[in-house]
Amino acid sequence: MGTWGTGPFDNDTAADFADALDDAEPGTREALVRGVLVRTVDATGHLREADEAVAAAALVAAQHPGGEAVAALCGPQAPMPVFPADLRALADEALARIADDEDADGPVSNWVDPADGKQWRAMLAHLRAVLYPPQSLTLFEVHSLSN
Numbered sequence: 001m002g003t004w005g006t007g008p009f010d011n012d013t014a015a016d017f018a019d020a021l022d023d024a025e026p027g028t029r030e031a032l033v034r035g036v037l038v039r040t041v042d043a044t045g046h047l048r049e050a051d052e053a054v055a056a057a058a059l060v061a062a063q064h065p066g067g068e069a070v071a072a073l074c075g076p077q078a079p080m081p082v083f084p085a086d087l088r089a090l091a092d093e094a095l096a097r098i099a100d101d102e103d104a105d106g107p108v109s110n111w112v113d114p115a116d117g118k119q120w121r122a123m124l125a126h127l128r129a130v131l132y133p134p135q136s137l138t139l140f141e142v143h144s145l146s147n
Contacts, residue, residue, distance in 0.1 A: 006119040008058035008127070009074035013051035021076040030081050033059060037087070040094040050098045054124065057091035061130040064088065092131040099124050 003011040009018055017036070021029050033056040040053035047053075059076070060083050061067040070076070099121070 006116055006123055007071060007074070008055045008123065009071060011051050014055040015074050017052040017055050018074060018076040021080070022078045024078075026078070026081065029078070030083060030087075032056075033080075033083065034087060034090065037090045037094045041090065041097055043097070047098060047101055050101075053094045053098060054127070057095050057127050057131070059083070060087050060091040061127045064130055066130040066133065088131050092128055095124055095128050095131070099128075 005011075009015055017032075021032055024032055036049050036052045036056045040047055040049050043049075055075070058068075058070055059080055062070055063080075063083055
């Protein structure tokens with residue numbers, strides 16, 4: 001089937017990653033998520049695991065304010081562990097790598113409608129905003145900056 005939507009698990013590759021997480025022992029799920037994120041950040045050339053990295057980042061983002069629960073239809077059915085804080089930065093870095101890579105359009109190239117590509121990129125931007133929301137300044141910090 002390939003790609004059927006613009007969500008983080010709406011393609012065969014990400015759905016297979018969800019299945020791998022379901023099949024994994026509970027204690028190894030974090031390592032699977034971490035592994036795909038590290039390999040994406042460290043990759044040179046073609047990003048072979050971009051779809052899996054987006055799915056992994058969505059799982060990390062789901063555990064933070066503003067994050068959305070992963071759709072049960074395509075995402076993993078098994079409960080995910082509470083991910084350690086360092087995965088938040090790693091997930092954001094992987095998404096930045098995917099968003100900045102001209103050859104890593106992920107499922108964008110599979111869509112006929114260009115609006116779907118825009119929605120997919122907006123989903124990446126939303127995940128990144130959840131992982132690292134804009135910092136608001138306190139009144140004290142604003143006053144200090146103006147002096």
